[in-house]
Amino acid sequence: MHQTGINRFQRRVLPLAVLLFVIISWYIISLFVPSNSVFPSPVDVFFGFLEEAGSGRLANDLIASLFRVTAGFFLAVFLGIPLGLWMGVQPFARAALLPTINFFRNLSPLAWIPFAILWFGIGDAPAVFLIFMAAFFPIVLATIAAVGNIPAVYFRVGSDYGMNRWEILKNITFPAIAPQVITSLRVTAGLSWLVVVAAEMIAGNDGLGFAIWDARNGLRMDLLVSGMIVIGLIGVILDRVLVQLTEIPSIRWGYER
Amino acid sequence: MSDKLIHVQNVSHSFGNTTVLENVNLTISRGEFIAIVGPSGCGKTTLLNLISGYENPSSGSISRNGKLRMVYQQDGLLPWLTVIENVGLGIRHLRDAEEKNRQLKDAIELIGLEGFEQHYPHQLSGGMRQRVELARALTGESDILLMDEPFSALDYLTRIKMRNELVRLLKERPRTVILVTHDIEEAAQLADRIIPLTTRPATILTEKRIELEKPRSLTDPIVTEAVHDLLISLSPGSLPATEKTGIKAEEN
Numbered sequence: 491m492h493q494t495g496i497n498r499f500q501r502r503v504l505p506l507a508v509l510l511f512v513i514i515s516w517y518i519i520s521l522f523v524p525s526n527s528v529f530p531s532p533v534d535v536f537f538g539f540l541e542e543a544g545s546g547r548l549a550n551d552l553i554a555s556l557f558r559v560t561a562g563f564f565l566a567v568f569l570g571i572p573l574g575l576w577m578g579v580q581p582f583a584r585a586a587l588l589p590t591i592n593f594f595r596n597l598s599p600l601a602w603i604p605f606a607i608l609w610f611g612i613g614d615a616p617a618v619f620l621i622f623m624a625a626f627f628p629i630v631l632a633t634i635a636a637v638g639n640i641p642a643v644y645f646r647v648g649s650d651y652g653m654n655r656w657e658i659l660k661n662i663t664f665p666a667i668a669p670q671v672i673t674s675l676r677v678t679a680g681l682s683w684l685v686v687v688a689a690e691m692i693a694g695n696d697g698l699g700f701a702i703w704d705a706r707n708g709l710r711m712d713l714l715v716s717g718m719i720v721i722g723l724i725g726v727i728l729d730r731v732l733v734q735l736t737e738i739p740s741i742r743w744g745y746e747r
Numbered sequence: 748m749s750d751k752l753i754h755v756q757n758v759s760h761s762f763g764n765t766t767v768l769e770n771v772n773l774t775i776s777r778g779e780f781i782a783i784v785g786p787s788g789c790g791k792t793t794l795l796n797l798i799s800g801y802e803n804p805s806s807g808s809i810s811r812n813g814k815l816r817m818v819y820q821q822d823g824l825l826p827w828l829t830v831i832e833n834v835g836l837g838i839r840h841l842r843d844a845e846e847k848n849r850q851l852k853d854a855i856e857l858i859g860l861e862g863f864e865q866h867y868p869h870q871l872s873g874g875m876r877q878r879v880e881l882a883r884a885l886t887g888e889s890d891i892l893l894m895d896e897p898f899s900a901l902d903y904l905t906r907i908k909m910r911n912e913l914v915r916l917l918k919e920r921p922r923t924v925i926l927v928t929h930d931i932e933e934a935a936q937l938a939d940r941i942i943p944l945t946t947r948p949a950t951i952l953t954e955k956r957i958e959l960e961k962p963r964s965l966t967d968p969i970v971t972e973a974v975h976d977l978l979i980s981l982s983p984g985s986l987p988a989t990e991k992t993g994i995k996a997e998e999n
């Protein structure tokens with residue numbers, strides 16, 4: 491957790507220095523590549539970004555993508571965690587379902603793109619479906635593993651202090667698996683953000699993925715790069731938001747050992 | 748009506764083909780402090796699990812009168828609950844909020860952790876955590892305290908401190924105690940009766956009574972003599988010959 495040998499000032503300044511270096515190098519290289527339809531300069535990209543933001547297209551695409559990710563991801567969370575819990579406590583369910591879940595976990599969600607379009611057409615539905623397929627299986631597996639890792643002594647304490655089965659689920663099992671499950675939510679949210687871009691490039695008529703595909707078709711490489719930068723930044727912000735969950739006091743313990 | 752809180756009769760216990768306990772008999776009266784000592788793996792935890800009813804014996808019978816509380820070997824505190832929430836587990840159904848708060852306040856005062864109520868277990872030292880475990884087990888109604896090597900994860904000096912702490916807590920809140928430990932010194936300092944278990948299959952050969960006021964000094968001759976005797980009965984070869992004769996000479 492703790493970085494040693496680096497002070498606060500350096501921690502702030504070093505990343506900015508790297509960023510500045512990358513942009514300056516990018517600018518210098520762009521001076522030697524005359525065609526900005528192959529290699530746009532940072533200045534082109536900046537004006538492209540202003541154009542997209544000003545026309546309202548950027549906001550539209552951003553909202554479309556965020557909506558799809560949210561819908562697919564929450565669907566996966568609300569179905570995946572209960573299934574994982576059930577499989578975690580029921581050896582019978584685990585034996586029956588684990589191989590199937592493992593198979594789908596290892597199948598790239600992008601392999602579903604043809605069926606996504608065939609079944610759901612173009613728009614929100616195929617993207618939500620693909621995000622669900624990307625996030626659901628890892629969440630199930632992480633929940634099963636988290637249930638398996640609960641030290642037996644916690645259940646004994648629960649029954650020593652007179653908890654019934656429902657209370658044990660609510661007061662022991664849930665809080666005990668929370669840290670591990672939240673770690674997997676961070677990973678799968680990142681995965682969902684990767685998948686939505688791919689889904690929109692192929693099965694969308696809006697969204698950030700569609701925007702960069704559209705920019706490429708219109709040979710507007712400045713807009714393409716501006717879209718790429720927005721996608722990367724949003725991914726970082728999503729992770730920063732989910733990291734906040736790990737700071738909740740009753741969850742923090744899971745990351746302290 | 749009975750003052751015999753625990754009655755273990757001809758109990759044997761096996762896991763598969765391994766017999767862990769063989770023909771164990773033990774009666775424990777109200778207010779007694781019993782220590783069960785023996786090497787690791789000899790069946791101390793198993794005996795405690797049988798007494799608590801967590802496991803049923805392969806043969807024989809066990810009767811218990813009164814409410815039991817268990818203090819675990821390590822990390823029995825729920826890490827997602829604060830100190831005060833952990834301590835309050837046993838009285839969480841208490842309706843009267845004022846009474847509940849009073850009891851919680853008393854418990855925290857008892858273990859001297861004022862100011863740490865809202866801390867989580869991972870923010871405490873090992874000794875503090877074990878004090879919280881004791882406070883939790885002693886809060887609310889109970890008659891019998893079962894302790895499975897409660898101090899074995901602590902360093903030596905903290906362990907000695909915790910023994911005195913336990914004596915003090917039990918003066919405030921008297922309980923019948925069964926302490927399981929591999930620490931002979933701990934047993935000699937704390938227990939009224941010490942029961943050494945032999946190696947597997949474990950049975951009770953002798954028991955040692957120590958009639959000495961508590962708190963007891965670690966270097967009190969009665970305590971050191973008890974340690975000496977227990978060492979010999981548990982592991983005859985463990986003391987160098989010179990020490991044996993040395994103590995004998997002193998006694999004469």
Ligand SMILES: Nc1ncnc2c1ncn2[C@@H]1O[C@H](COP(=O)(O)OP(=O)(O)O)[C@@H](O)[C@H]1O
Pocket residue numbers: 762767785786787788789790791792793794
């Ligand atoms: N659930 C179990 N299944 C099989 N063997 C067990 C089980 N619990 C304990 N044992 C065995 O019984 C013996 C006594 O264990 P235990 O009571 O934990 O010893 P102690 O607490 O004295 O260290 C050990 O050899 C251990 O391997």
Ligand SMILES: [Mg+2]
Pocket residue numbers: 788791792793895
């Ligand atoms: Mg043990």
